Amino acid sequence: MSQHFDFAIVGAGIAGASLAAGLAGHGSVVLLEAEDRPGYHATGRSAAFWTESYGGPLVYPLTDASFDFLNDKGFLAPRGALTLARAEEAAGLAAFIAEFTALGVAVQPLTRAELDARIEGLKDEWVLGAYEPDCCDIDVAALHQLWLGQAAAGGAELVCRARLAAAVRQGGAWHLTLDDGRSFSAAVLVNAAGAWADEVAALSGLGPLGIQPYRRTMCQLRVCHAVPEDLPLTLGFDGSYYFRPEGERLWLSPHDEIPSAPCDAAPEEIDVAMAIDRFERVVDWPVEALEHKWAGLRSFAPDRLPVYGFDPRADGFFWFAGQGGFGIQTAPAAADLGVRLLLGQPEGAVDPAPYSPGRLI
Structure with missing residues (x-):
């Protein structure tokens, strides 16, 4: 006879783990993780940072509401974020600064002289910038x-x-079969499967929501320049790169989003080469060695907002997916929202309406 739970959560990365922590004590919970250990995929490969502008204005409420939890429990370390722009990007940069300033985000416009005071060896084309002092690294x-x-x-x-191999709704419960033949049942099935979210829906007899995984490449460099300990997270306004210090090394990404099937993502040589080429167009810091490279999958719904809530097509099927690259910086608020929806509690700090799965059906 299979074990029965109140909640079965598919995926034990940051999404599934945060929900399990919030639901424990309110009912029986099982976390079903496909890999040998939790957090193997996106969670374990993140160069995560907390920055209020990341994800756009509709993600900002989740980011803002997550700060106190992350900060009070010591998971944040001050970093700052520096966005670099070319002269022809001046109008776009000004609009970016105005949009987030209106939300209450601290964003400071910078001239070329002010950029030079923050980062040495900057190439000539980067003449404007924006600085977000509240950006932090996340542990x-x-x-x-x-x-x-x-x-x-x-x-x-x-x-x-x-x-998971199959999920069938019958007799007021989800009956789950794993690929090794083990079985479980649960009143509520929570889809926190990251890149596999649409696949889990299909195994449950539901149509997809269009949650697409994208490959993101990262590499660790040793450069012929002393990496300042207080170097901000440095991003291109055009979305073509970002880098930040990691000890005496640099972590660098070409900010790529390459559509991928759900898989154990691996970096492509061309993407690593592209990252280094873009970096060398930003600062005059010759690369001594490529020490490490990796890739992860970030999954987005078509409108690039997360998907949180019960699916109207099937009783007891709950989506907690589509967090893109902002899933960790928004995790505390997202978990609070998810737990409230699952338990039928009053709304909390964040309005769930923009993230409802119904918008995609």
Whole structure:
């Protein structure tokens, strides 16, 4: 006979772990993780930072509402974010600054002279900038472990090597079969499967919402320049690169979004080469060595907003997916919102309406 739970959560990355921590104590919870360990994919490969402008104005409420939790529990370290622009991008940069300033975000316009004071060796074409002083690094591993620990302490059960093969709604419960033949049942099935979210929906007899995984490339460089400890997260306004210090090294991305099937993502040589080429067009810091490279998948709904809520097509099927690259910086507020929706509690700090799955059906 299969074990029965109140909530079965597919995926034990930051999304599934945060929900399990919030639901533990309100019912029985099982976390079904397809890999050997939780957080193997997007969560474990993130160069995460908390910055209010990331994801756009409709993601900002989740980011803003997550700050106190992340800061009070010591998961944030001050970094600052520096966006670089060319002369022809002046109008777009001004609109960016105005849009987020109106939301209450601290964004300071910078001249070329002010950029030179913040970053040495800047190439001539980067003449304008915007600085966000409140940007922080996030200790992703510690945050993930906190929620896994809280979930376990509350009685949630973590099952690894548990890849879903089928899910059928019958008799008021979801009956789940894994690819190794094990089975579980649950009143509510939570789809927190990241890049596999649409696949989980299909295995449950539901049509997809169009959540598309995209590959993002990262690499670690040793450069012929002392990397300042206080170097801000540095981004191109055109979305073609970002880099930040990691000890005495640099973490660099070409900010790529390459459509991918759900998989164990690996970096392509051409994308790594593109990242280095773009970096060398920004600053005069010759690259000594490529020390490490990796890739992860970021998953977006068609409108690039997350998907949180019950699916109107099937009883007890809950979406918690489509978090793109902002899933970690918004995780505390998203988890609070998700738990409230799952338990039928009053709305909290963030309005769930923009993130409802119904908008995509």
